[in-house]
Amino acid sequence: MKFIKNHLMFILPLMAILLGVEFYLVFDRTTDSYEKGLKEGYTMLVVTKKPMELAELQALNAHISSSEKIKRKNIVSEIAKGISVGSRKEILAALPYFYNVGLDSYMHTSRLEKIKKDLEADKNVKKVETFGSSYSSAYRLFSFIKFTLKLFIGFMAVVSLFLIIKQMEIWKYAHKERMQVMEIFGAPLMLRSGVLFKVAIADAFIATFLTSAVFLYIKFQWAANSGIDIMMQKQEELFKLGDMGILLGSALLIVIIAVYSVVFSSKGVQE
Amino acid sequence: MSNVISASHLTLAYDNGAKEIIKDASFNIKKGEFVFITGPSGSGKSTLLKSLYGQIRPKEGNLVVGGLDLANAKQSKLQELRTHMGIIFQDYKLVNEWTVAKNVVLPLMIAGYSVDVQNTQAHRLLKHVKLAEHADKFPLELSGGEQQRVGVARALAKNPVVILADEPTGNLDDYSSNVIWDLMENACQQLETTVLVVTHKIPTIFSLPYRHFIIESKGVYEVH
Numbered sequence: 342m343k344f345i346k347n348h349l350m351f352i353l354p355l356m357a358i359l360l361g362v363e364f365y366l367v368f369d370r371t372t373d374s375y376e377k378g379l380k381e382g383y384t385m386l387v388v389t390k391k392p393m394e395l396a397e398l399q400a401l402n403a404h405i406s407s408s409e410k411i412k413r414k415n416i417v418s419e420i421a422k423g424i425s426v427g428s429r430k431e432i433l434a435a436l437p438y439f440y441n442v443g444l445d446s447y448m449h450t451s452r453l454e455k456i457k458k459d460l461e462a463d464k465n466v467k468k469v470e471t472f473g474s475s476y477s478s479a480y481r482l483f484s485f486i487k488f489t490l491k492l493f494i495g496f497m498a499v500v501s502l503f504l505i506i507k508q509m510e511i512w513k514y515a516h517k518e519r520m521q522v523m524e525i526f527g528a529p530l531m532l533r534s535g536v537l538f539k540v541a542i543a544d545a546f547i548a549t550f551l552t553s554a555v556f557l558y559i560k561f562q563w564a565a566n567s568g569i570d571i572m573m574q575k576q577e578e579l580f581k582l583g584d585m586g587i588l589l590g591s592a593l594l595i596v597i598i599a600v601y602s603v604v605f606s607s608k609g610v611q612e
Numbered sequence: 613m614s615n616v617i618s619a620s621h622l623t624l625a626y627d628n629g630a631k632e633i634i635k636d637a638s639f640n641i642k643k644g645e646f647v648f649i650t651g652p653s654g655s656g657k658s659t660l661l662k663s664l665y666g667q668i669r670p671k672e673g674n675l676v677v678g679g680l681d682l683a684n685a686k687q688s689k690l691q692e693l694r695t696h697m698g699i700i701f702q703d704y705k706l707v708n709e710w711t712v713a714k715n716v717v718l719p720l721m722i723a724g725y726s727v728d729v730q731n732t733q734a735h736r737l738l739k740h741v742k743l744a745e746h747a748d749k750f751p752l753e754l755s756g757g758e759q760q761r762v763g764v765a766r767a768l769a770k771n772p773v774v775i776l777a778d779e780p781t782g783n784l785d786d787y788s789s790n791v792i793w794d795l796m797e798n799a800c801q802q803l804e805t806t807v808l809v810v811t812h813k814i815p816t817i818f819s820l821p822y823r824h825f826i827i828e829s830k831g832v833y834e835v836h
Contacts, residue, residue: 421815519707525665527694528764 348544350511354504355548355595359588361494361501363556363580366587370578372483376447379479384409384441385453387460388468390439401466402459404452408445437467449480455557509599512537517607534604541600545592554590557582616774617641617664619832621673622654624656624663629671633659636673637832639825643773644804646797648814651827655745657810660827661778662807663696666690678773695722698767698805702779704759706751712762713738721771737765741795760778764795775799777809793818 387408395408401418413436421429444456450471457469520533531538560579564572572579617640624634633656641647651657662668663675663682670683680693698719706715713734714721720730737746741761743754751759760780767775775796781789797820799805814824824835 480673519709522705523718523722524720525667525699525705526722527691527697529688529691531646532722547731 346512348540349545350579351501351508351541351544351580352548352551354501354508355544356552357501357504357596358498359548359552359592361497362588363552363584364475364490365494366584367556367579368487371575372487374575374578376483379483380447382446383447383472385442385456385472386468387440387442387466388470389438389440389465390467391465394438398440398442398460402456404441404444404446404448404456406445409441409443409586411439411441411459414436443508447480447483478567505595505599512541512599512603513607516603520604522609530604534600537600537603538596541596542593545589545596549585549589549592553580553585556584597605614643615640615676616643616645616678617808618676620675620685621665622670622675623672624645624659624661624668625671626668629700632671632830634663634827634832635830638673639832641806641808641823643806644672644800645806646800646820646822647808647825648807648822649810649825649827649832650812650814653812653825656830657827658778658833660702661810664774664776665694665699676768676834691695695719695770696773698769698772698775698782700760700763700767700775700793702782704751704756704763706752706759706762706766709763711748711750712743712754715751715762716765717769723770731754733769737769738762740768741765742791755788757784757791760784760788760792761795764792768795768799772805775805775807777807779811780809782812789815803806 357599384407387393393408395405398408413433416439417429417433417436421432424432453471457471457569460466512532516537519536520589523533557580564576564579568574614654619640620638622634622637623632626631629765637660645670649657649660655784664700666678666682666685668678673683675682677697678693680689680809683691707718713731716737717725717730717734720733725733734747735744741764743758743761743765746754746758752763754762760783764780767777777796781792793815795817796807796809800807800820814822826833826835
């Protein structure tokens with residue numbers, strides 16, 4: 342019972358950190374594709390006196406990644422219904438040029454304003470419409486969710502680290518006597534810390550396995566049967582095989598730091 | 613015979629050198645000698661012993677053990693030196709989570725001997741200290757005298773060049789004390805092991821010739 346309790350006291354906080362790491366990975370992947378969708382769905386409207394190529398627009402601001410010319414004839418046909426052909430031609434001649442301009446990333450509204458200023462600085466550009474208000478609310482919501490989750494993961498990691506430090510104190514108490522006796526008789530560091538390493542590495546593997554199992558369950562059971570569109574669409578993003586390597590690497594790194602801290606703080610013979 | 617331990621103008625201190633315990637001590641101990649170190653409580657007997665296995669480094673002077681200059685030795689060299697020593701403590705310093713047999717073969721385990729050799733040696737050593745039937749017990753299941761015999765068996769496990777014993781019979785009854793002295797006498801006589809014993813009192817019945825050092829007022833003096 343004591344044996345299981347001792348292991349759980351390290352495995353659980355380690356799992357909490359690994360869950361945090363995996364949440365971060367999953368969130369990063371899903372928000373990346375969401376951000377990509379927002380970016381691709383967003384364009385600003387640029388009105389120019391003369392036709393402008395993409396390169397000319399990019400020369401004004403490097404964040405511009407695409408431009409799509411809106412056909413003027415279509416605009417005229419919309420606004421000049423029932424007007425004579427001659428008048429239509431006059432309207433067409435007087436009509437400026439319209440472009441849907443795309444950006445290379447999803448950015449804050451202040452940066453949109455900067456792009457607008459850069460474009461309007463050109464004498465050929467008559468008007469730039471950023472559609473800032475709808476863009477801003479989506480951006481703020483997105484940023485808020487991103488920040489909240491990162492804060493939560495950070496908080497969880499800090500609490501878990503405190504629990505791991507507590508467990509290190511227990512390890513120190515439990516293994517100090519043996520390590521010091523071995524040190525007196527000339528045992529090298531690796532031999533002295535061997536038992537502790539074996540215990541901790543076993544715990545790292547168990548914590549990685551359990552964390553992976555949680556996410557595999559979420560991916561193949563919960564998400565698949567949840568009926569939530571976004572979960573079903575993003576099912577592939579929920580857990581990838583490479584994540585297991587990242588989790589194991591993180592767990593082993595924590596274990597190595599924790600064990601060496603205990604080993605070095607146990608050096609010297611107790612009086 | 614060559615010196616196993618050689619101290620020259622040795623000063624030992626605690627608190628980063630602020631508190632001197634031994635000052636300007638010089639002595640030599642040869643292979644196969646049995647040495648008692650006595651002195652009042654707090655005189656520095658245990659400190660001197662700790663310096664011999666590198667737990668405390670000299671503040672001044674030279675201290676050479678088994679050819680290694682302990683003032684300047686690297687930690688790895690110190691570790692190696694300790695594998696040629698048998699150290700016995702008043703409080704036994706056994707690993708309570710290990711069986712008696714495993715405690716005894718610790719020096720062999722450190723030296724990388726195979727499990728078969730360790731098992732054979734554990735049986736031989738425990739028979740030697742009359743504890744063969746206790747091999748699978750844990751230290752806390754034994755009496756103080758028995759635990760100290762385990763400590764002595766561990767110290768003898770690798771036929772050490774030097775045995776350092778800090779009050780080995782301090783907590784023991786007369787019977788257990790006599791057994792411990794016999795074991796150390798035998799090691800000295802049969803294996804030519806150098807034995808240094810820190811003690812309050814030299815045993816009244818002791819068959820071997822020995823040297824006696826006394827520590828007083830920070831000095832180490834030989835009693836002739």
